[in-house]
Amino acid sequence: MGSGMSSNAIRGPDSETALRVKALESLLLEKGLIETAAIDELIELFENRLGPWNGAKVVARAWTDPDYKTRLLQDGTAAIAEMGFEAVQGEEMVVVENTADVHNIVVCTLCSCFPWATLGLPPVWYKSAPYRARTASDPRGVLREFGTEISEDTKVRVWDSNAELRYMVLPERPAGTERLDETALAELVTRDSMIGVSKVARPD
Amino acid sequence: MNGVHDMGGMHGLGVIVREEDEPVFHEEWEGRMLALAHAMMAGFCFKLDEFRHAMERIEPSHYLRSSYYERWLEGTITLLLEKGVITQKEFDARLDDLAGRKG
Numbered sequence: 001m002g003s004g005m006s007s008n009a010i011r012g013p014d015s016e017t018a019l020r021v022k023a024l025e026s027l028l029l030e031k032g033l034i035e036t037a038a039i040d041e042l043i044e045l046f047e048n049r050l051g052p053w054n055g056a057k058v059v060a061r062a063w064t065d066p067d068y069k070t071r072l073l074q075d076g077t078a079a080i081a082e083m084g085f086e087a088v089q090g091e092e093m094v095v096v097e098n099t100a101d102v103h104n105i106v107v108c109t110l111c112s113c114f115p116w117a118t119l120g121l122p123p124v125w126y127k128s129a130p131y132r133a134r135t136a137s138d139p140r141g142v143l144r145e146f147g148t149e150i151s152e153d154t155k156v157r158v159w160d161s162n163a164e165l166r167y168m169v170l171p172e173r174p175a176g177t178e179r180l181d182e183t184a185l186a187e188l189v190t191r192d193s194m195i196g197v198s199k200v201a202r203p204d
Numbered sequence: 205m206n207g208v209h210d211m212g213g214m215h216g217l218g219v220i221v222r223e224e225d226e227p228v229f230h231e232e233w234e235g236r237m238l239a240l241a242h243a244m245m246a247g248f249c250f251k252l253d254e255f256r257h258a259m260e261r262i263e264p265s266h267y268l269r270s271s272y273y274e275r276w277l278e279g280t281i282t283l284l285l286e287k288g289v290i291t292q293k294e295f296d297a298r299l300d301d302l303a304g305r306k307g
Contacts, residue, residue: 017274018233023298024281025240027290034243042239047228089245089252109212111256112272121238123226127272129217136212145220160212163252 046121052191054085055118055168058095059194060186063173072170073097085117089163093117096159097170098196103150105143105196106159106167107135113161115168119191126195136160146197159196169196176202208264234273241280250283258282 028034058080062069072079076093087093093115096104108114109132114122125131135142139156143149150156159167171193177185180203192198211217229235244250250258258279259267267275284290300306 015231015233017277018231019299019302020281021233021237021240021277023295023302024277024284024290025236026302027294027298028240028244031289033247033249033289034240038243039236039239042242043235046238047235051228107212110209111259121228123222124230124272125220125222128220129211129214129268130220132211133214133217134220137215142220163256 046116050088050116051120052118052189052194053186054083054120055115055191055194056186056189057182058083058085058118058168059170059189060182062095062170063185064182069170076168080118088116091116091164091166094159094165094167095170096157096167098172098199100154100172102155102157103143103196104157104159104167104169105135105139106161106169107132108161109133109136110160110162113163113166115161115166115194118168119194123191143197146192148198169194171196171200174200174202207260208267209260231273237273237276237280241276244280244284249287249289254283255279 025034025039029036058072061083062072068079068082071082072095076095077087079095080093081087091113098104108122108126112122112127114126131142135158139158140150143156161167171189173185174188177188180188188200188203190198190200193200229238241255245252245255256279259275261282262270262275262278266278270278281290281295285292285295
């Protein structure tokens with residue numbers, strides 16, 4: 001729910017909204033403006049191939065390959081493409097690094113812009129009114145709501161995404177992971193840590 | 205111009221509601237809606253900026269009550285009607301057909 005509210009009218013395959021979508025699809029098909037196979041392919045892309053597991057690989061590589069990390073922070077779009085993850089609509093990627101001094105958090109106050117290539121589609125809360133509103137005015141409060149305490153000495157930076165420019169956070173590598181390889185590190189990296197609402201937890 | 209969509213800093217909107225193990229789409233139509241809008245943009249029926257603007261033109265109280273993909277649906281229909289790609293009459297007729305209603 002964009003607004004955090006729900007309505008029964010939009011639930012279920014026979015809801016009015018589902019029917020309106022179906023009516024639209026059937027008209028566009030009839031006019032030859034879409035093909036069912038292409039629509040199914042797009043759904044498959046967003047449902048199964050784009051997701052935070054891509055971003056996690058980028059983060060793990062940056063943690064283990066200093067040259068890659070330099071490239072990633074200098075030109076996120078190119079460094080992410082190097083890993084085989086291309087922008088869906090030509091959007092530029094900017095990667096911001098969390099350190100002991102700076103904690104970054106990403107929002108899209110106007111709507112829902114999100115780094116699709118590395119994180120897939122955003123969760124509902126990212127698109128919701130409370131997150132969009134409050135991350136801009138009270139990021140530390142929002143972080144506390146996610147259970148993330150940021151010390152007063154650490155600066156919090158908020159990045160407001162737009163259609164052309166999408167941000168991703170390079171989280172801090174947790175202590176106790178010195179022996180882990182890139183694959184094992186990638187498994188620790190969560191979507192939320194790359195949005196900046198949480199940190200990457202130490203492995204158990 | 206600001207508007208209800210320009211939410212940065214707005215007060216009183218409540219707590220952030222999160223869902224564990226959230227699916228990519230909550231309803232089958234949401235995925236189809238996303239794909240339809242992308243196909244329209246890929247086929248140059250409308251551009252991303254126009255699309256966002258069409259959603260920003262949704263009447264404010266309706267905008268706040270709508271779910272994310274309902275806004276995609278409204279924005280897409282608005283643009284396709286404005287550009288003459290579809291007409292209201294044929295859309296309503298198709299909807300009635302699918303709903304098993306008499307037009």
